[in-house]
Amino acid sequence: MANIPSDLKYAKSHEWVRVADGIGVVGITDHAQHELTDVVFVELPVVGKIVRAGDAYSPVSGEIIEVNPVVATDPALVNKDPHGSGWLFKVKLSNAAELPSLLTPAQYAAQIGGA
Numbered sequence: 001m002a003n004i005p006s007d008l009k010y011a012k013s014h015e016w017v018r019v020a021d022g023i024g025v026v027g028i029t030d031h032a033q034h035e036l037t038d039v040v041f042v043e044l045p046v047v048g049k050i051v052r053a054g055d056a057y058s059p060v061s062g063e064i065i066e067v068n069p070v071v072a073t074d075p076a077l078v079n080k081d082p083h084g085s086g087w088l089f090k091v092k093l094s095n096a097a098e099l100p101s102l103l104t105p106a107q108y109a110a111q112i113g114g115a
Contacts, residue, residue, distance in 0.1 A: 002029065002030045002031035002034065002109075002112060003030040003082075003083065004029070004030070004031075004105045004108055004109050005083050005105065006105045008083065008105065009059070009099060009102035009103065009104070010029065010059070010102055010103040010104075010105070010107070010108035010111075011053075011054075011059035011102055011103070012103065012111060013054075013059070014028055014029045014031060014032035014035075015027065015028055015029065015032075015057055015058070015059045016028070016029050016059070016083065017059050017060055017099075017102065019060075019093065019096075019099065022092060022093050022096070023065070023090055023091070023092055023093070024059075024060050024062065024090065024091045024093055025087050025089075025090050026057065026058060026059065026060070026087065026088050026089055026090070026091060027078070027082055027083060027086055027087040027088050028057065028078060028082055028086075028088070029082060029083075029108070030082050030083065031112045032082070033078050033079050033082045033086075036078075038076070038079060039075045039076060039078040039079050040075055040076075041075055042071050042072060042075045042078060042088065044067040044068070044071070044072055044088060044089060045057075045058075045064045045067065045089055046064065046067075047064050047065060047066065047067060048063065048064060049063070049064045050062070050063055050064075050094075051063075051064060051091060053095075053098050053101075057088060057089075058091065059102055060091060060093055060095070060098055060099070060102075061093070061094045061095045061098060062091040062092045062093045062094040062095070063091065063092045063094065064089050064090070064091055065090050065091065065092050066089060066090040067088070067089045067090075068085075068086075068087050068088055068089065070085065071086060071087070071088060
């Protein structure tokens, strides 16, 4: 069964976001990394890029302010710790009103058949 941390919001497309002070940390879910099997390459967005909710790997809209350089050199972290050190990027939210449209942990569990 997939690990579904309770402090995250989830996209139907299997990304998660943890928001604090208008900054979202984004990664892929434990379920997604299991489906992808061994991650050997991660293409991270460039700092400064503007993303919209629904873009590749982005459950929220905003500006990329940081990428995880460790994942770029060790993509297996996405498999080992998808909700921790395997995060992908940080985004300065441009539309916090999008957050309520994301899934709660219980809703995400139901989507993937874990509840």
